[in-house]
Structures are given as C-alpha cells and as structure tokens.
Amino acid sequence: MTVTGSRGRRERLRVETTAEIKKVALALMASGGPDAITLRAIAREMGMTANAIYGYFPTRDDLVTTLINDVYTALADAVDAAWEATSAADPAVRIEAWANAFRTWALVNPQGFRLIYGDPVPGYQAPEGGPAPDAARRVCTGLTALAAAAWPHARNLYHDSIFDWSDFDPGLLEKVRPAFPDLPPAAVALALRIWGHLHGLVSLEVYGHMRTQTTSPEKLFQEELAQLTQTLGIPRRR
C-alpha cells in the first residue's frame, strides 16, 4: 500500500460511482415517480451499460431498498430537526412543528413519500431486517416523544387502557422504553394512533384523493392539529 493509498483511490471511485447511481436514481424518481427508477435509465444517464450497475448493487430491488433507507432517513432528519428546533416548554407548538414538518416534507417530496409508504415499485418486496426499519423506528420514536410530551395532560383520558407491553414490537420498545422510562403502553398506542391520523391525511393528499373532495387540505390539516392538541388536553398557546 502506498503512502497516499492507491488502493484508496479505487475505493473512492467506487464510493463516488455508488453515490452517483443513487443521485441519478433519486432524480429519476423525483421526476417520474418510483417506477422511473430503472437500471437502464440510470445507466443511460451516466453513460454506462445497465449491467455495470450490477457491480454496485446486486439487483434493482437492492438499489431501491438503499434508496428507501436514504429517503426515509431524510424524512426522519426533517421531523427530528423540526422537533429539536422548538422548546420543550410548549408541547402544542412542538407537536405542531413535528406534524407540519412531516406534511411539508411529504408535499415537497411526494415521490419520496410514495417510495417509502406506497407500493415502492412494481414487484418490490421489503426485506425483513435492514436499515429502512431503523428510519421507521426513528419516526416512531419521534412520535412517542410527541405522545410523551402530551402525556402529562392526556394521561387521564386513558385510565382504562387495554394495552400492555406485549402488544408492541420488541424492537420498537427497545428504542422507546429507555428513552421514556415512565411512559405506559397506552402512550405508545396513542403515538401509533397519531401516526395513523397524520399518515392518513397526508397520504390522501399526496396521492391526490383529497383533491376531489376539498380545495384546502392545508386548512384541514391545521384543523387536525388544533383538534389534536385540544384532544390531548394541552392548553392552547398564546
């Protein structure tokens, strides 16, 4: 091995090419949806043969899996950042910031949202383990933080909760329980329900199903947030 590492050169080129493949794939996705991610189109864009990509990803599904991971991570970063940017003193503001960041990200990256949450791509089957679930967990952990922030106000609404820890995935609890030791199972259930609420409204909007019903999905979402904080018993801010 030389001083500057000529072996490192190959490796660097490899990393760069891998990055370019992903970059081109994401660009194709942004302009034509998840289905536009074809090896041949990527190769065409890069001045390569489609088969060259097989040196970097064993199969198209592996490429898609990697992209899902990256995009999901970007979403998790966005909502985390919105959360961190607000003060813990005002739960309502925090929750609204998180939710708005979620929706805004989805509207800015509709194809990314589809990639993550839709049929990702023709016959794609999600692998069991891997890093994409990690990003999902980050989002869920963020949601639990949201529920935790509301819990002091909301706890009395859930006295007769039917949930216990066995109702949840161990992998999720592993992340969540250490972070929020005092939180009961009912709060995790609340977090998942809120996830469902927000996901539903956003996904109907992103997929265009709202367009034929309402002209102002924005208003609908803000109403949702207002009702959410109110339902959670959080005093209105200002």
Next chain:
Amino acid sequence: MTVTGSRGRRERLRVETTAEIKKVALALMASGGPDAITLRAIAREMGMTANAIYGYFPTRDDLVTTLINDVYTALADAVDAAWEATSAADPAVRIEAWANAFRTWALVNPQGFRLIYGDPVPGYQAPEGGPAPDAARRVCTGLTALAAAAWPHARNLYHDSIFDWSDFDPGLLEKVRPAFPDLPPAAVALALRIWGHLHGLVSLEVYGHMRTQTTSPEKLFQEELAQLTQTLGIPRRR
C-alpha cells in the same frame, strides 16, 4: 334483425368476454398485486392473444381504470351495507360498524385496497372524470353520514370552525348538502378528517408498516374507534 336478435348474440358474447377479462384480471391482482395485471398474463389465462384484449379495452390503463371503478364500488357497497345494517338509534354502533367494515374489507382485499389507494400500477395516471370518483364520493358521503350522526353530540366542539362551503369540492357538496341539509361546513371537514384517521391506520396496516411496531393492530383500531366516539361526545353504549 331476427326475432331473437342475432345481433344480440354478438353483444352477449362481447359482454361475457369483457366480464371474463375483468374476472381474470382481478384474480391476478388478488394473487400477485396490482402489478400482476398484465395483458399477456390475462390472455394466457384465457387462451387468447394479448392483442385480442385490445378489442375490449383500448389500453391497459383503461382496463385498470375499469377495475378501480369496480373494486372501489365493491368497497362502497361493503361500508354502505354495514351502515344500513345498523340502527340509526345508536350512532356509536353505527360508526363502529362502518369503520370496521372499511378495515375488514381492506384486510380481506389488500390488493384491492392498494389498487384503489396506492400507486395503482407502474405508470398509471388517473383520468379526470369517470366513475371511480363516483365511488369515492359514495364513501365520502357515507363518512358525512357518519359525521351527521355524531353532529348533535359533537357540534359544540366546533363552534369556532374555520371552514366554509368554498373549501370543498362542488361535486362533493352536490351529493352531500341535499342529503344532509342542516349540516354545516365544519361537519364535512370532520368527515374528511375521520376519513384520514381511518385511512391512515388501515393503510399502514395493509402496507405492512404497522407490523414492525405493534403485534395487535386490531386492538389499536378498536382503541381508535372507542376514542373516536368518545371524542365526538357520543355516550358509550351499554
């Protein structure tokens, strides 16, 4: 034209073949998802050439559009039936019946749910008009009925509503306002929000995103319904 109508024979065969194409397409979809709907596979199954199908549907997207219409109509029928099967006297039971019918249909016909609400198929673009929006409207009208049933209890929660009629699609209002003349815009917004809630939870479940978080999505959904009726101010039954 003969007495029994020999022209009618051609027509009957035509109708039958059209029906068979759709039947086979739905079967393919049920077993392999929306992407398994290929003209060649359908033709193979029917002992025909793929191009023969062009005599019945101008393009594959038109076939898919027809299927979406049929499947969406089936969903609308299912929830309508559940609604009709319950008494108007107990709004909580009615609402829960409607929502459970929605979720159950989705779990029994996951591929149908994907066809309706997902990326329907690789590059498919939904046409503007057509009968599929009609089924969507039926579902939304059902939801409005749901909101209407709850409105006597829930109205005082929405005194400072920000909605007016211009926030909604005229086509929707055309259906909804005659059916529920006394309902304010806020109730329609509530209906759409409830749609979002239910759609979100069900779609996360159908697409498998819940599987890595909770082991009992059923419990989560029932909790959702319990909280929903409670939030709407409907007295708990029994």
Next chain:
DNA sequence: TACAGAAACTTCACGGCGTATAGTTTCTGC
C-alpha cells in the same frame, strides 16, 4: 342462399425492462 363487410382474433414486429453469462479493458500491488 350467396356475399360484402364488420367484428374477433392471430401473427409479426418494435422498443423497453431486469438480469444471467461470457468476454474485454483497465487498474493495482508485488
């Protein structure tokens, strides 16, 4: 009943897709 024409269907062809196999070029470390 014979026949023109329409309808139903097949054959052939094109380009696009993922991907397997085999061959070629280019780089790297000794």
Next chain:
DNA sequence: GCAGAAACTATACGCCGTGAAGTTTCTGTA
C-alpha cells in the same frame, strides 16, 4: 513488468405494452 482483480461491455433470454397487417368467423342483406 506482470498476474490477477476489478470495472465494464456485449450478447442473449424472457418478460412487458402496443402498433400494423393479415386471417378467420360471424351477420345482415340482396
């Protein structure tokens, strides 16, 4: 300087939707 690995290309196969042209079968009418 050279063996071997790594990167990449060429060719091929079987899928796909779809267009054009040809063939068979049915049907209403003369």
